[in-house]
Amino acid sequence: MTRPTAPIELTGTASRFGTAVRLPDGFVDDLRSVCEVIDDERATAEASRDWWPLALHWSIAGQVPNRAGAVVRPTTTEQVAAVVRRCNESHVPITAAGGRSGVCGASVPAFGGVVLDTTALDRIGDVDAASGVVEVGCGVFGPDLERVLNTHHGLTVGHFPQSFDLATVGGWVACRGAGQYSTRYGKIEDMVVGLEVVLADGRVVRTGGAPAAAVGPDLTQVFVGSEGTLGVVTRIWLRTHPVAEVERRAAYVFPTLTVGFEACRRIVRAGATPAVLRLYDGPESARGHGGDGTECVLLVLDEGDETIVDAAMSVVDTIATELGRTGDVGLVAAWTAHRNDTSALQTLTHKGFVVDTMEIAAPWSRLEAIHAATTAALMAVPHARAATCHLSHSYLDGACLYFTFAATPPPDQVDATYVALWDAGQRAVLGAGGNLSHHHGVGLNRARFVREALGTAFDVLVGLKTTLDPNGILNPGKLGLPSPFGDPAWP
Numbered sequence: 001m002t003r004p005t006a007p008i009e010l011t012g013t014a015s016r017f018g019t020a021v022r023l024p025d026g027f028v029d030d031l032r033s034v035c036e037v038i039d040d041e042r043a044t045a046e047a048s049r050d051w052w053p054l055a056l057h058w059s060i061a062g063q064v065p066n067r068a069g070a071v072v073r074p075t076t077t078e079q080v081a082a083v084v085r086r087c088n089e090s091h092v093p094i095t096a097a098g099g100r101s102g103v104c105g106a107s108v109p110a111f112g113g114v115v116l117d118t119t120a121l122d123r124i125g126d127v128d129a130a131s132g133v134v135e136v137g138c139g140v141f142g143p144d145l146e147r148v149l150n151t152h153h154g155l156t157v158g159h160f161p162q163s164f165d166l167a168t169v170g171g172w173v174a175c176r177g178a179g180q181y182s183t184r185y186g187k188i189e190d191m192v193v194g195l196e197v198v199l200a201d202g203r204v205v206r207t208g209g210a211p212a213a214a215v216g217p218d219l220t221q222v223f224v225g226s227e228g229t230l231g232v233v234t235r236i237w238l239r240t241h242p243v244a245e246v247e248r249r250a251a252y253v254f255p256t257l258t259v260g261f262e263a264c265r266r267i268v269r270a271g272a273t274p275a276v277l278r279l280y281d282g283p284e285s286a287r288g289h290g291g292d293g294t295e296c297v298l299l300v301l302d303e304g305d306e307t308i309v310d311a312a313m314s315v316v317d318t319i320a321t322e323l324g325r326t327g328d329v330g331l332v333a334a335w336t337a338h339r340n341d342t343s344a345l346q347t348l349t350h351k352g353f354v355v356d357t358m359e360i361a362a363p364w365s366r367l368e369a370i371h372a373a374t375t376a377a378l379m380a381v382p383h384a385r386a387a388t389c390h391l392s393h394s395y396l397d398g399a400c401l402y403f404t405f406a407a408t409p410p411p412d413q414v415d416a417t418y419v420a421l422w423d424a425g426q427r428a429v430l431g432a433g434g435n436l437s438h439h440h441g442v443g444l445n446r447a448r449f450v451r452e453a454l455g456t457a458f459d460v461l462v463g464l465k466t467t468l469d470p471n472g473i474l475n476p477g478k479l480g481l482p483s484p485f486g487d488p489a490w491p
């Protein structure tokens with residue numbers, strides 16, 4: 001079975017944020033009566049970090065954001081419930097952690113306490129073959145799930161994030177993740193049929209279970225995207241599809257980004273949903289797809305039933321060749337070969353670059369304005385070197401824009417530059433009509449923007465938190481929610 005992948009070397013075990021909540025005397029021994037507990041310094045430090053790009057600099061300097069006092073590894077829902085109940089009774093923070101591939105510091109125990117490692121909850125349960133629904137333990141990694149589904153059932157979930165090898169199903173759900181084939185298969189929230197969730201007081205609840213419902217608000221969706229702050233998701237029921245019969249590829253080139261956006265918009269509004277529809281702006285086209293710096297490259301890939309795929313690709317071709325020209329289809333193969341390669345992040349971090357990505361969603365009508373405002377705001381930050389963008393996921397009413405930015409500050413200005421870039425970029429997006437996040441979530445990094453992003457609806461989120469977790473023990477310091485342990489020491 002897959003295990004979490006360390007993002008970069010960790011050269012020490014110090015806590016950057018300083019003081020952590022002290023575990024009560026005898027608490028660790030009590031946890032040991034429930035399940036496996038790890039409390040040695042090295043292992044707890046390793047379990048206390050994720051792929052948040054800023055914290056990679058801290059790892060090289062021998063620091064994690066904050067170190068947990070203990071890591072628990074339950075193997076059953078009952079054990080999860082027993083651990084969470086003990087934390088609640090003793091007011092100890094507890095943070096669920098799956099693959100720890102989050103890029104916003106979401107699984108980092110901001111105030112120390114207990115990290116609940118979900119990766120031993122790795123059972124793939126029953127498959128309802130007629131309905132195409134599979135039951136999955138929250139700690140199952142993507143490759144393990146797809147191997148079993150493909151081999152034994154001829155099925156696929158169709159969720160292929162770039163972090164496919166790094167992340168768990170529980171993490172997909174907790175962050176409202178998106179796979180690279182999402183235009184055909186949907187985002188994770190479209191795939192979840194129901195959940196089993198352990199609440200802060202140790203109660204176990206089940207949500208959903210039917211293809212649709214009119215039984216009050218959708219309680220499954222309350223927990224999808226809650227980043228471990230409202231409950232621990234222990235089991236997930238996911239929709240599946242038959243393994244694809246055929247695959248088709250195409251590439252196109254447009255004179256400007258505006259024309260490229262229009263092509264994608266028309267394709268999706270016409271009802272064609274090719275699995276992959278990725279449009280790169282001029283600089284990204286030049287960097288990775290052979291463009292001249294102005295022209296914009298569109299990569300298209302679809303898979304599934306032959307008749308449906310051919311129809312979708314025909315719609316794509318008609319619209320794309322009306323607005324642009326056919327490109328080199330070999331670019332799609334180049335993308336599929338390298339699409340999950342993360343080595344550039346570590347290389348650039350070692351060279352002292354501040355580098356990160358910011359993905360947002362917005363209506364079609366706002367994309368151009370957001371692209372212009374955000375790249376300009378990022379490049380205006382001192383030491384900024386690059387700010388580029390591609391469109392990565394499309395919907396009937398809009399799309400996800402995925403910005404990549406880099407800066408080369410002096411070593412003592414890494415944190416300040418990182419904060420300035422996120423302040424500039426995220427505020428430009430919000431100001432121009434985009435949202436806070438499309439699929440990476442909030443974690444620690446974006447916590448300071450949530451109140452502004454949700455507006456008056458933020459009170460609803462706070463209400464859910466105080467009702468479901470009155471002692472505030474579940475992943476405190478995240479999602480911008482109030483915490484009884486104070487404010488996280490970042491930024």
Ligand SMILES: Cc1cc2nc3c(=O)[nH]c(=O)nc-3n(C[C@H](O)[C@H](O)[C@H](O)COP(=O)(O)OP(=O)(O)OC[C@H]3O[C@@H](n4cnc5c(N)ncnc54)[C@H](O)[C@@H]3O)c2cc1C
Nearest residue numbers: 098099100101102161162163168170171174177178228233
């Ligand atoms: C190189 C790279 C590429 C990426 N590409 C994508 C991409 O294409 N699409 C995408 O969506 N994301 C992407 N991500 C982000 C990340 O992989 C996803 O957010 C992923 O879903 C996180 O899963 P995880 O198991 O690693 O969760 P973790 O990082 O361990 O946890 C993330 C959050 O979920 C909570 N959580 C985890 N498990 C549970 C549970 N069982 N119950 C309750 N809360 C839980 C944690 O408390 C934390 O708040 C990428 C990350 C990297 C490093």
